[in-house]
Amino acid sequence: MVNKTIPIIIIFSLIACGLHAVMLHMPFNNYLISSIIKIIIFVLCPMIFFALNGKKHGFAEMFSKGDVKNIKRSFLLGFGVFSVILIIYTIISPYIDKEMIIDALENNGINSGNFPLVFIYIVLINALLEEIFFRGFVFMTLYRAGYKHCAYVYSSLLFAFYHVAILRGALTPWIFIFCIFGLAVAGLIFNELTVRCKNITGSLIVHISANLSLNLIVVYYLYLK
Numbered sequence: 001m002v003n004k005t006i007p008i009i010i011i012f013s014l015i016a017c018g019l020h021a022v023m024l025h026m027p028f029n030n031y032l033i034s035s036i037i038k039i040i041i042f043v044l045c046p047m048i049f050f051a052l053n054g055k056k057h058g059f060a061e062m063f064s065k066g067d068v069k070n071i072k073r074s075f076l077l078g079f080g081v082f083s084v085i086l087i088i089y090t091i092i093s094p095y096i097d098k099e100m101i102i103d104a105l106e107n108n109g110i111n112s113g114n115f116p117l118v119f120i121y122i123v124l125i126n127a128l129l130e131e132i133f134f135r136g137f138v139f140m141t142l143y144r145a146g147y148k149h150c151a152y153v154y155s156s157l158l159f160a161f162y163h164v165a166i167l168r169g170a171l172t173p174w175i176f177i178f179c180i181f182g183l184a185v186a187g188l189i190f191n192e193l194t195v196r197c198k199n200i201t202g203s204l205i206v207h208i209s210a211n212l213s214l215n216l217i218v219v220y221y222l223y224l225k
Contacts, residue, residue, distance in 0.1 A: 009138055061136075081209050089217055096175060101221050163183050
């Protein structure tokens with residue numbers, strides 16, 4: 001079964017990300033419906049995989065037996081990531097088109113009226129969902145099956161390109177490329193945290209920190225600028 005791990009993981013993860021991308025470009029733009037569908041897709045694919053492989057505790061393993069010392073260090077790293085994102089934004093903000101961001105948000109069903117709830121969802125629930133899928137499911141399964149290099153490369157690239165459907169149309173081409181590259185690097189960092197912490201708790205802490213800073217930027221565009 002180990003020899004089949006790579007193609008099965010790739011097929012399941014590509015199907016999930018592909019369905020998510022298709023959903024984002026369908027005519028409706030109700031963020032609540034999109035979020036519910038995404039939760040179903042990103043939970044159902046790992047669930048089917050774990051069931052087929054006889055892993056009754058597949059989800060529980062993502063949080064079990066963590067390295068407490070490295071998990072605590074993740075809070076410091078999270079603060080650093082939070083600060084760096086805001087600093088980078090300050091530098092590149094003159095090159096960001098506000099209208100492109102507002103239009104992209106509206107195309108995804110996000111506006112000033114529902115953003116307070118969207119803010120909470122993205123920072124907490126969406127971060128957890130993506131960590132379960134990209135690190136707990138894709139990365140940890142490949143890594144523990146012995147395909148360590150593949151686990152690092154594939155999961156980080158998938159994490160970056162998964163965001164293409166989300167960011168497309170929201171940024172100018174060069175800023176877009178910069179963000180996708182940054183997301184791939186972030187994926188590698190999250191993977192390393194998963195290895196060091198022995199579960200997804202550390203990467204989740206940093207992911208929440210990153211989402212918090214990014215959503216504060218959105219708050220600025222929606223309500224202050």
